[in-house]
Amino acid sequence: MADAPALGRARAYGLLSWMWIRSSMAYRTSFVILLTSSFAITFLDFAAILIMFASVDRLGGFSVSEVAFLYGSTSLALGFADLFGGSLDRVGARVRDGSLDAMLLRPVPTLVQIMADQFAIRRLGRVLQAVLVFGWALATADIGWTWDRVLLVPAMLVCGTAIFLAILVLAGAFQVLASDAADVGNAFTYGGNTMLQYPLTIYPTEVVRAVTFVVPVAFVNWYPALHILDRADPLNLPTWWQFASPLAAAVMCGVAAMCWRAALRHYRSTGS
Amino acid sequence: MSLIEVDRVSRTFVVRRKTSTLRRARQVVRAVDDLSFTVTAGEMVGYIGPNGAGKSTTIKMLTGILVPSSGRLRVAGLDPSAARVELARRIGVVFGQRTTLWWDLPLRDSFALLRRIYRVPLTRFRQNLDTFVELLDLGDLLHRPVRQLSLGQRMRGDIAAALLHDPDILYLDEPTIGLDVVSKSALRGFLREVNAERNVTVLLTTHDLVDIEQLCRRVMVIDHGHLVYDGELAGLHAFGNARRTLVVDLSDPAPPVDVRGATVTRVDGPRQWLEFPAQASAAPIVAAVAAGYDVADLSIQEPAIEDVIRQLYLDRR
Structure with missing residues (x-):
């Protein structure tokens, strides 16, 4: 490729997703309804937490604003990952109907094409709700703002998005080989997200260890949040773990990219 | 290149x-x-x-x-x-x-x-x-x-x-x-x-x-x-086991003709169909038929490409 590969990829992603946005705009009413319903459903999700706090003051030692901080940060990360890579859960269907073959024949990296495939701007509904919850948390939580804490907030969101995206790519790679396994990834993304909406102090330590060392989703928001909210680590890990999200995200992305390439090399296509 | x-x-x-x-x-x-x-x-x-x-x-x-x-x-x-x-x-x-x-x-x-x-x-x-x-x-x-x-x-x-x-x-x-x-x-x-x-x-x-x-x-x-x-x-x-067909119209109905290098596959009144390998020359067969029988007309059918390929596939089974 003549230009910088990263730029070329972003351009191709933009071209393809813009094509899908345009074709979804052909049905404007349906678009508005989908966006509103996606927003409403996620909003009710947070309402459940507010109702719980009507009868308790603290959950695992965290106030309502602090839980909103955890909830908002993981929802934002998952929201962005889903916006950019939500189509990865359809890789299996693409393998079965043979349209992955068509993508493999175009001069654009396959991962870019799959991620842009059926790009749905209605997924912004989740992001919008997460922005509101997170904004409210930042405004009301009792945070002793220092420079490192201020910088840690955007870093946490970027790394969280990257970690969830890496899981989506891993699940997509798995579907290239086992085309009927669409829900494996959801268990880790949506499952992980649901867990991370609450302080990890309410879970048994084995579970916290698992989401730290096995599938490191705890780096999406829990470890940076410990520093930002000035809390003690229940696992008593060294303080630098609270700044290790970029490392976790880089490792996850590296593993995901390797698995994706390996999966394409072992792709079997369909008959005929 | x-x-x-x-x-x-x-x-x-x-x-x-x-x-x-x-x-x-x-x-x-x-x-x-x-x-x-x-x-x-x-x-x-x-x-x-x-x-x-x-x-x-x-x-x-x-x-x-x-x-x-x-x-x-x-x-x-x-x-x-x-x-x-x-x-x-x-x-x-x-x-x-x-x-x-x-x-x-x-x-x-x-x-x-x-x-x-x-x-x-x-x-x-x-x-x-x-x-x-x-x-x-x-x-x-x-x-x-x-x-x-x-x-x-x-x-x-x-x-x-x-x-x-x-x-x-x-x-x-x-x-x-x-x-x-x-x-x-x-x-x-x-x-x-x-x-x-x-x-x-x-x-x-x-x-x-x-x-x-x-x-x-x-x-x-x-x-x-x-x-x-x-x-x-x-x-x-030539490559496949394809066969050409010589269609002979005799002046009168007769029993299957007997010439070397060809076999009768069908008889219909005075008309007879003789098959022979596609790569063999038709000339000696035509000559033999004409010499031994009273022939009204002759024609040669080339094998259809479909048949050639079908034969090729069959031979490889």
Whole structure:
């Protein structure tokens, strides 16, 4: 490729997703309804937490604003990952109907094409709700703002998005080989997200260890949040773990990219 | 210069079959087995074989979709699976069974999107589009979404899409499948023109031997993953166990004639059908019949290409 590969990829992603946005705009009413319903459903999700706090003051030692901080940060990360890579859960269907073959024949990296495939701007509904919850948390939580804490907030969101995206790519790679396994990834993304909406102090330590060392989703928001909210680590890990999200995200992305390439090399296509 | 080089390429698939509720038998299937051939720039090659012979697997390896299990592949000097994205700019692919276009987009938008994906300069794109719209009669279809096109219309759209970026090589996997006679003939005319005028190398698989007869001087026959024939179409007759038929009209009904080198397969009143190997000369047989019998008329039927190929497949079972 003549230009910088990263730029070329972003351009191709933009071209393809813009094509899908345009074709979804052909049905404007349906678009508005989908966006509103996606927003409403996620909003009710947070309402459940507010109702719980009507009868308790603290959950695992965290106030309502602090839980909103955890909830908002993981929802934002998952929201962005889903916006950019939500189509990865359809890789299996693409393998079965043979349209992955068509993508493999175009001069654009396959991962870019799959991620842009059926790009749905209605997924912004989740992001919008997460922005509101997170904004409210930042405004009301009792945070002793220092420079490192201020910088840690955007870093946490970027790394969280990257970690969830890496899981989506891993699940997509798995579907290239086992085309009927669409829900494996959801268990880790949506499952992980649901867990991370609450302080990890309410879970048994084995579970916290698992989401730290096995599938490191705890780096999406829990470890940076410990520093930002000035809390003690229940696992008593060294303080630098609270700044290790970029490392976790880089490792996850590296593993995901390797698995994706390996999966394409072992792709079997369909008959005929 | 060889544009496509295939050197001792094999591709195996592991198939797991359920033999009982818990057990699964593991079986290795060789879809392509030790295949070698080369294609020179500008050639138009027919690639035929029965279902499951390995045709599509070969094409998928040549395009980089599938990675060969062993052997060496070069297309336009590139290793297809390693340099798949780079190679994509230099090849066009049409699968007769399914479209590579965007289902919900009007044909015009699909073409415009492909122009930007392949980075075709605007002036060149317009030239190509005008040519294809005229030759493939696409004018009325451009504003219609692909899902609303008939099979024949969609195929024309797919072929135009595959050629917009001026590829060196065009792979066609059963391009005429399901088309009516008129559409088939129009498509063949277009392909001949593309090959001759634009010097595009064409490799096409088909089950319709008329495609081969009208388009390709060279034909490759694959069966069970092996190349069983590679040469001129005319040579297939001699290669297979094909048989020619001598139809003899005697002046009166008679018992089956008895000449060396030919056997009577059918008798209908005074008319008799004698079969003999296609590569044998007809002259001595005709002479023998004329010498021994009272002949009113003679004619020789060449084997139909379908029969030649069917015989070829049967012999290899």
